Amino acid sequence: xxxxxxxxxxxxxxxxxxxxxxxxxxxxxxxxxxxxxxxxxxxxxxxxxxxxxxxxxxxxxxxxxxxxxxxxxxxxxxxxxxxxxxxxxxxxxxxxxxxxxxxxxxxxxxxxxxxxxxxxxxxxxxxxxxxxxxxxxxxxxxxxxxxxxxxxxxxxxxxxxxxxxxxxxxxxxxxxxxxxxxxxxxxxxxxxxxxxxxxxxxxxxxxxxxxxxxxxxxxxxxxxxxxxxxxxxxxxxxxxxxxxxxxxxxxxxxxxxxxx
Numbered sequence: 001x002x003x004x005x006x007x008x009x010x011x012x013x014x015x016x017x018x019x020x021x022x023x024x025x026x027x028x029x030x031x032x033x034x035x036x037x038x039x040x041x042x043x044x045x046x047x048x049x050x051x052x053x054x055x056x057x058x059x060x061x062x063x064x065x066x067x068x069x070x071x072x073x074x075x076x077x078x079x080x081x082x083x084x085x086x087x088x089x090x091x092x093x094x095x096x097x098x099x100x101x102x103x104x105x106x107x108x109x110x111x112x113x114x115x116x117x118x119x120x121x122x123x124x125x126x127x128x129x130x131x132x133x134x135x136x137x138x139x140x141x142x143x144x145x146x147x148x149x150x151x152x153x154x155x156x157x158x159x160x161x162x163x164x165x166x167x168x169x170x171x172x173x174x175x176x177x178x179x180x181x182x183x184x185x186x187x188x189x190x191x192x193x194x195x196x197x198x199x200x201x202x203x204x205x206x207x208x209x210x211x212x213x214x215x216x217x218x219x220x221x222x223x224x225x226x227x228x229x230x231x232x233x234x235x236x237x238x239x240x241x242x243x244x245x246x247x248x249x250x251x252x253x254x255x256x257x258x259x260x
Contacts, residue, residue, distance in 0.1 A: 001057060021061050025051045025118055028068050030075045034083040036091055040131055044083065045124040046075050046102060048117065056114030063113045071110065078105045088127065088135075095122045 009015040035041045052060045103120035
């Protein structure tokens with residue numbers, strides 16, 4: 001054994017160089033094809049970093065005829081023994097576990113031949129392109145299903161909130177109408193009392209007829225003031241107040257019957 005330094009060979013005595021052993025860290029890259037537990041073929045690329053153990057140069061030089069080929073065979077053996085125990089979806093998550101098993105197995109085997117395994121890395125897991133497309137389609141379908149579910153929940157929430165808002169609006173609108181009618185009745189009552197106090201001898205019926213006729217005329221004036229009101233048909237009747245009174249009474253009677 002001749003370590004680095006100055007050495008002299010005597011060719012007349014048959015001395016020659018058998019070979020050289022590098023002390024540097026070297027790397028071997030292996031691509032192994034195997035199938036998973038669910039019968040999907042994938043290509044697994046494994047990178048192993050190794051070096052010669054100091055003091056074991058003789059074993060490293062004379063034990064193995066082709067170190068890289070022998071190491072490749074061991075890597076194939078380990079990967080093809082581990083990969084069939086995983087399904088395709090779990091292979092990517094078990095990448096580090098596979099690398100540890102490859103490194104530990106090679107340490108035990110290659111240590112006998114004078115090599116130290118520095119590290120083993122699973123650098124790539126490459127299934128067939130059709131399998132990749134299928135996995136992407138499955139992932140896309142799952143995401144679309146989740147998106148549809150979330151959208152349905154959002155639409156449901158919008159409908160519920162709109163119904164709640166509509167219910168609250170109708171409730172407030174009813175309160176407004178009730179208060180409006182109460183104010184109208186109160187105003188009419190005050191008008192009848194005030195009118196009766198100022199003009200003695202007038203009955204409540206006469207006062208109501210006059211007020212209804214006044215409101216009717218105000219309504220006709222408001223309709224005529226609208227820009228799209230070109231023609232207004234007014235019934236020609238002498239007893240306008242009587243007709244209005246009868247209409248109101250009939251409406252009240254119909255309402256009372258419906259409530260019964």
